[in-house]
Amino acid sequence: MHLADSLATIRLSPPSGTPMFRQLYEGIKQSVLAGKIAPGAQLPPTRELARQLGISRQTVLNAYTHLMAEGYLSGTVGKGTFVSHTLPLAGTGTKAAEARPLRPLSVRGECFIGPQAVLNIHEGAPKAFRIGMPGLDVFPFEVWARLEARRWRRPPHELGYSDPIGYKPLREALSAYLGTARGVHCHPDQIVITSGSQQALFLIATLLLAPGDAAWVEDPGYRGISASLRAAEARVCPVPVDEEGLSLSFGKQAWPDAKLAYVTPSHQLPLGTTMSLARRLELLAWAKENRMWIVEDDYDSEYRYTGPPLASLHSQDKAGSVIYVGTLSKILFPGLRLGYIVLPPALVDAFVQARAIMDRHAAIVPQIVLADFITEGHFSRHIKRTREAYAERRLALLEAIGNELGAHLRPGAADAGLQLSTTFIARRDDSAAAQLARANGIEVRALSQFYLEDGMQAQEKRLSGLVLGFASIPVQDIRQAAPALRKVLDGR
Structure with missing residues (x-):
């Protein structure tokens, strides 16, 4: 683009409230940075540019002065004003260039993309036959709104930066609930509140597995765990599922060195089967013998229609091999973005520090309201x-x-x-x-x-x-x- 044409495209707006010299300064600067005015190009004299733009010469002088002070322009009396030769500009820029990153993603970054890392989202209102979604039409939003409004009338002191482990009354309420409903007997300080179970799985994969470590996953199974494992550069090891659950005989033969096994024993996703007692005990024994972590994703065990909910795998673990992951998305609603991990005591500090690095802590107001929702009986x-x-x-x-x-x-x-x-x-x-x-x-x-x-x-x-x-x-x-x-x- 010709220099005169480039300057002519600068639009000045007296009613905007921004000083005119500042508008001209910004327009010239952006033209230089975008490559529309090349390094070494001579700018019009102040009187000429003032006449072209219909502004005062003093306005142009002030803009030039600021640009010279910041190094965009250089010039001397009698020789003219020029775009600085020393600016390390990248060039004109094109749509093709803008579509590419400045430099390639890191090797680790590449693990976050691709078809295996794509997770499904919900679009629009629920309709038949959407999966993984509770009934919003039966959620007591009026109760939730009343509990939240009560808290806002006297804002809690926790509205500052909170403990990354999670709101203590919520952890206490979950500890009591899990002990009664799922047989997961744990101290509140073993529970770390996360932004949904997906973040819990990412923390587990990142903190417990080194690049190249093998991890068993159910096949077919939940794609979110595979995405987290790939992001952590672990080896995703698909293990078939039969009518009794994860096929341990297959896993032992194919990847005997696995450091972790991910299972949905109470209700396998997507087949709906339940892991048999014999298979559970075999998995626990193998994990103890081989020092392997078991991640139990207990995502919707509250909903069983032919009898009481089955005992969790965690409740049968005597060696401390099971890490229990829970979510409130399936009981309440996914947009709440609250989940939790029940950890062996020795892992808590590491997970809390990692949780803080990732995003400080989960949103505190939903945690406070949920604690009230549980303790006042609305949850049950x-x-x-x-x-x-x-x-x-x-x-x-x-x-x-x-x-x-x-x-x-x-x-x-x-x-x-x-x-x-x-x-x-x-x-x-x-x-x-x-x-x-x-x-x-x-x-x-x-x-x-x-x-x-x-x-x-x-x-x-x-x-x-x-x-x-x-x-x-x-x-x-x-x-x-x-x-x-x-x-x-x-x-x-």
Whole structure:
């Protein structure tokens, strides 16, 4: 661009409130930094530029003076004013250049990107058959709002920087709840509050595994743990899941040196199976013998519809091998972003320091309100109420599968959780089926998406089907969506 044309593009606005010389100074500076005015270029004399822009000469003099003082311009009386030759400018800049980073990501940074690191998000209001989502329509928002408003009337002193381990009354309330409901007997100081269970898994992978360390993960299973392990540069070791849970015989043979095993024993994601007692005891014995950590992700164990919740794996651990991870996303709502880790005492200090480095601490007001929500009895009442609502919705989905979808889908284990896994009776491309369903306004997840692309199971042995959520969907919506899904699967 010609120098005169570049300067002519500078727009000055007297009504803006910013002094005119400051506007001119900023306009010339940005033109220089963007490469629109090249190093060594001579600027117009002050009178000429003042006339071009319709401003006073003193305004131009003041702008030039500031630019010279900061090193953008140089000049002497009688010779003119020039853009400094010594500016280390990068060039003109193009859209292609702007699309590239200044330099490549680090080796560690590359571990955070790619298809294996992509985690699903929810878009728009819940609709059939969204998975992993509790029913917002049954959450007592009016109670939550009242508890929060009460706290704001007398703002708590914790509104400053808080303890990274988490709000103490909340940890005390969770300790009491876990001991009663899940058999997880721990001191409040063993609980670290996190921004959801995903942050808990990232902390575990980062602090307990060195680059190259092997970690067993369920296949199919939760993609979030694989993403965290890859980000920590650990070796993700996919272990098949059978009707009893994680196949220990496979894991022992393929990766006997594993330092960590990630499991969802109470309700396997996505298949819904429960780890048998024999398999649990075998896993605990192997972990003790080989000094291997077990990460128990107990993400939705509160919701069991054919009997009381099963005991946690942590409650059966006598060697201190199990790290228990919990979340409030499935009981309350995901946007709350609160989870927790129950740690062996020897690990607490390290995790608290790492928690502080990562983001100081979780938002304190939600922690305070949640502590009140638990201690005043609202939490237990909410679990009871939602368990009844979700049981009704689960039954509606099972009936809809039998009445509308039975020619295509076979339901798997359905006695717990917020969703159920189905398999196709006649094998088909479940990703294509899920995509077609979404195009028709039906939200389902392909079962194949839960398998790791580089998993050890042969493609023909991997299950093909759909994962259907029911907890966030009213009964009437479930019954209306089932025929629409049938038409999609029929190819109509």
